[in-house]
Amino acid sequence: MIGRLNHVAIAVPDLQAAVAQYENTLGAKVRPAQDEPDHGVTVVFIDLPNTKIELLYPLGDDSPIKGFLDKNPSGGIHHMCFEVEDILAARDKLKSEGARVLGSGEPRIGAHGKPVLFLHPKDFNGCLIELEQV
Amino acid sequence: MIGRLNHVAIAVPDLQAAVAQYENTLGAKVRPAQDEPDHGVTVVFIDLPNTKIELLYPLGDDSPIKGFLDKNPSGGIHHMCFEVEDILAARDKLKSEGARVLGSGEPRIGAHGKPVLFLHPKDFNGCLIELEQV
Numbered sequence A, B: 001m002i003g004r005l006n007h008v009a010i011a012v013p014d015l016q017a018a019v020a021q022y023e024n025t026l027g028a029k030v031r032p033a034q035d036e037p038d039h040g041v042t043v044v045f046i047d048l049p050n051t052k053i054e055l056l057y058p059l060g061d062d063s064p065i066k067g068f069l070d071k072n073p074s075g076g077i078h079h080m081c082f083e084v085e086d087i088l089a090a091r092d093k094l095k096s097e098g099a100r101v102l103g104s105g106e107p108r109i110g111a112h113g114k115p116v117l118f119l120h121p122k123d124f125n126g127c128l129i130e131l132e133q134v
Helices: A015-025 A066-071 A087-096 B015-025 B066-071 B087-096
Strands: A005-011 A034-036 A041-047 A052-058 A076-084 A115-119 A129-133 B005-011 B034-036 B041-047 B052-058 B076-084 B115-119 B129-133
Touching: A005 A129, A005 B005, A015 A041, A015 A052, A076 A087, A076 B076, A087 A115, A087 A129, B005 B129, B015 B041, B015 B052, B076 B087, B087 B115, B087 B129
Parallel strands: A005 A052, A076 A129, B005 B052, B076 B129
Antiparallel strands: A005 A076, A034 A041, A041 A052, A115 A129, B005 B076, B034 B041, B041 B052, B115 B129
């Protein structure tokens, strides 16, 4: 069911410093920052030859990653995103096997403009998993 | 400098359950488990179309992931591994820019039989980064 790893997301406490580190120290190709007010984050995608890193920085007072950064002041790996062909079929299969979908359970439009869902970390080895329909 | 994302490693508290979940619930291609006594882990690689997931389970009393699982009983994303062409050149560049390399600072042979190094999470947004020479 799951296809490509679309990205690994890293919550960072200092977006400029993280961008400079990936661009200069690690020598990766960094795209311009984009604000995602619907998701409460500013995101920066880093293109690797086979997948992407997504830097996440809080946007607004209600950012869903604020709590994560409070618990992890240095930052940390926040989630990983797997591509699926049919997000509703994937959701229904996972739910029928007991996995919990976060929020309303209905897909939202993610940072790539495509439908996404998040799965409960407790049901997936402590990992927050995003599914994105491609 | 960094190339492909070689894998994302997930520490899991129940290897059999995690294997079954990735194979059956998530429908991914799971390879047989391999014991890595030099690293204190049993690993299971999961092949995605563009990269791999590495499930990690403690092996022996001195496993380096035991502490991680004590702190994260459900498991969690443990590290991500970037490929580099020349691990000594990468190490020297990173060290010259102030990043700390874990352990002796000399590459060890990793689960793929290739030289690897780990970088200090505090220097990389709270993320444990493995470099593997390919």
